[in-house]
Amino acid sequence: MIRARRRPVLLALALAAGALLTAFAFLWMLTTSVKPLGEARRFPPTIVPSKVSFDSYLRLFRDLDFGTYLVNTVVVVLISFVGLLLMAMAGYAFAKFHFRGKKVMFALVLATMMIPIQVTMIPTYLLLNSVKLTNTLVGIALPALVSAFAIFLFRQFMTTIPDDVLEAARLDGANEARIFRSIVIPMSKPIFAVQAVLTFIAGWNSFLWPLIIANDEEKYTLAVGLALLNKQLSVNPPLQMAGASLMVVPILVVFAIFQKYIVQGFTMSGLK
């Protein structure tokens, strides 16, 4: 008994040390972002800033275009929320209808999960270029609008909606759009919550595709702007860390509020 009680204490200490390491990286980011430039480049580094200064944040918005990047990122995320509705519709059809070609179509949907972005990025770029959507926010959001995996999860969830409920509504004369809007969507709130949070995180963090498609600075997202900040000003740590904080802190807030949904979502993606 004593052994069993003592071991979790050691384990707790080891795990806490690991957690502290992660926490430290983020803390280091935050404290550096409020250090004056000279102090952040001083060797040895200081753990606690001698003076708190928000100059770096001001510079991000005043001298650099991070205000625009922030707006762009939010717009891209909002556009990708439209995809939620499309994926829910597809998931509903796969879950609750029988139609010709359903099996083949569903297999095709699942097959797209295996295709790496490296293969699709060049053709997609050429395609969007031919319809003049390169260098637009719609072009950034469009290829990631629909994910096969989310369709799969919507379908899994929606098979649990009882058929009787849908039939009853049909007998009452409700049309299919109405049934979807006022029965299926309300009953699918949990999966919508999970997917909405994951869509936000994915859209907010996405990097490779926006990097390819956004040529002009006024179309950059935060991730692209931040990566290029690294190239231009590799000697200004407070500015970089302020930029990194701008990207990370909203995610931390979302995580704090929606941790349950995030964990649930990742769990689903792990155990299909």
Add this chain to the structure above:
Amino acid sequence: MTQTLRPATKARATTVVAAKVRQATRTKRNGAHLTPYLFVSPAFLCLIAFGVAPIVVAAAVSLTNMDISGLASWRNVEFVGLANYSALFSDAAFWESLRNTAIFVGMGVPVIVVVSLAVAIALNQSSSRFFRALRAFYFLPAITAIVAISLIWGYLYNSQFGLLNYLLSTVGLPPVSWLTDPVVAKFSVALVAIWRASGLNIIIFLAAQQAIPKEYYEAASIDGAGRWRQIFNVTIPLLRFAIFFVSVTTLISWMQFFDEPYVLTQGGPTGATTSISLYIYQQGFRFNEFGFASAASLVLFVIIFVVTAIQLRTRRFSDD
């Protein structure tokens, strides 16, 4: 998830009856058979346009000399046969990027699987508030932007005023060229990715452990099995599927390794951290050699496909 899945099987049992009822009501309405297609098509067409069609286009483009002038007008595009592929296979940089990717996969995948499994099992040893609070810290890197994380680590690695070299100096060790030495840089870049990728897999392993019935542990402890015996004889064997799943997905994502080397080293020094994914990006979007880059991307696709197929096959055999 298991909770939402279980009713699904139940629902399937009643589907046959329901289908008949539905058919009866549906035939009454004109054009109702179009309904499922209307629901499916927006998302389905998106997937076809951005998921399936590009493979065909990539295959076609890889046989042409498509470049920036081809972007302006299709008349500038010529069929070149397999010239891109032969150029690719004689490009030393291509082979180096493949070798680098193999090294990254070889370093990253085993470490991630072992570390995330160990941490997940450790986190599951107690259900106290403290342990549950710790989980959040391990999840965190998985959901923060790779770009931001890479910047943070880039600063920690900085050779002039980075914290890591300072810590080394306090114990009397010489500074390390974390990102500028060709060998060390590979490890530095991989370390960031390992740190980041573990969070997601820890979540998966934790969830998989929840599904193990408590009775198994009770039975094991009545039989006198200690904590370690229980971990090795109950937990790990029952996590077989999760371990397999994590290995496959981690392997696939590491073959597509891109963000960390792009931000931390831009593939340098002298190509030492250029992954195949970064190589394709550079050929395609820095030099605008779309035909050549498409050829490289198809090679990557074939590699991923073959490796995944082999894994699935060995899994099937080991199950028999």
